[in-house]
Amino acid sequence: MELLKTFAAHYNYFITIFLMISGLFIVIARGNLIKKLVGLSLFQTSVYLLYLTPAKILGGTAPIYEEGYKLYSNPLPHVLMLTAIVVGVATLSLGLALVVRIKEAYGTVEEDEIFAKDPEAE
Amino acid sequence: MIGNPSAEAFVMAVLLTLLAAVTLAIARQRNMFGVVILSSIYSFLMASLMIVLDAVDVAMTEASVGAGISTVILLATLYLTGSMEYPQRRSVAIPLFVSIVVGAALVWGTIGLPAFGISDAPIHQHVAPTYIDFSRKHDMPPNIVTAVLADFRGFDTLGEVTVVFTAGIGVLLLLQGGWRLGGSRPDDDTEGDDEI
Structure with a gap:
């Protein structure tokens, strides 16, 4: 029973970690460069969750000031993650531009085929 | 979100489970168009979860940037590269091992964290009350996230x-x-x- 309680109290963190290692797995295991970038953005999104989860207070309200409400969730992680989302899409678009460039140069976006064409790249 | 705390926790658990399922589908999907659409679904689920987590500004940004712009540029890249399907040729044993070891280490580190959603966790004790009180005292915007982002x-x-x-x-x-x-x-x- 105690174990189950601990599990329920940390369920958010466990799912966050699952998303994180799924992103890591996709980045390492999949050869398609676009899929790798999708994995990278999964990893980034799990970090948003890692920051926002401790900021939440059950029974609290969103941090918008209004008479009659005393308990607000922590606004600071929200601010940090607003910045992180925009930086995330910037890195994603830069990575995709590199993929387009690689496709023009090598004619493929599969890592194995690129290595086969250019042994020095490995 | 004001309301029944256990209802909040339940909605969150459902959304988190859906997120995990979509992530599994992304990892297994070979069709790149499917991967892009699934990642868009993932971003919308994430935005819903952020609303339940009281991060309304972040949810709005995630829905427009994560589900909108990211999907558009991914689709544009698919159009330019024309790579729709790819074969599976490599072994996944080593990546799986690395991921599981990293995950186990992270879970081990997570056990000691304060339970989810309690108001006397250390994160709510020091900086956050200062920001909330200060922005109210100095007539900053009522949305405290805006006040912290722009003024602090x-x-x-x-x-x-x-x-x-x-x-x-x-x-x-x-x-x-x-x-x-x-x-x-x-x-x-x-x-x-x-x-x-």
Whole structure:
């Protein structure tokens, strides 16, 4: 029973970690460069969750000031993650531009085929 | 979100489970179009979860940027590269092992964290009350996130704009370089400078 309680109290963190290692797995295991970038953005999104989860207070309200409400969730992680989302899409678009460039140069976006064409790249 | 705390926790658990399921589907999907659409679904689920987590501003940004712009640029890249399906040729044993070891270490580190959603966790004790009281006392915007973003931490946004600007220059240089006009790849960095 105690174990189950601990599990329920940390369920958010466990799912966050699952998303994180799924992103890591996709980045390492999949050869398609676009899929790798999708994995990278999964990893980034799990970090948003890692920051926002401790900021939440059950029974609290969103941090918008209004008479009659005393308990607000922590606004600071929200601010940090607003910045992180925009930086995330910037890195994603830069990575995709590199993929387009690689496709023009090598004619493929599969890592194995690129290595086969250019042994020095490995 | 004001309401029954156990109902909040239940909605969150459902959304988190759906997120995990979509992530599994992304990892298994071979069709790249399917992967892009699934990642869009993932972003919308994430935005819903952020609303339940009281991060309304972040949810709005995630829905427009994560599910909107990211999907559009991924689809545009698919159009340019034309890679729709890919075969599975490599072994997944080593990546799976690395991921599981990293995950186990993270779970081990997570056990000691305070339970989810309690109001006397250390994160709610020091800086957060100061921001909330200070922004109210000095007539800053009623949305405390806006107050912190614009009035307390404006330099963060300056850094963010710098990153976006740099990434934009990088994308422009990569996609509109001189090699297209010449029809061949440049062999060094200087070639093509006069065409830009």
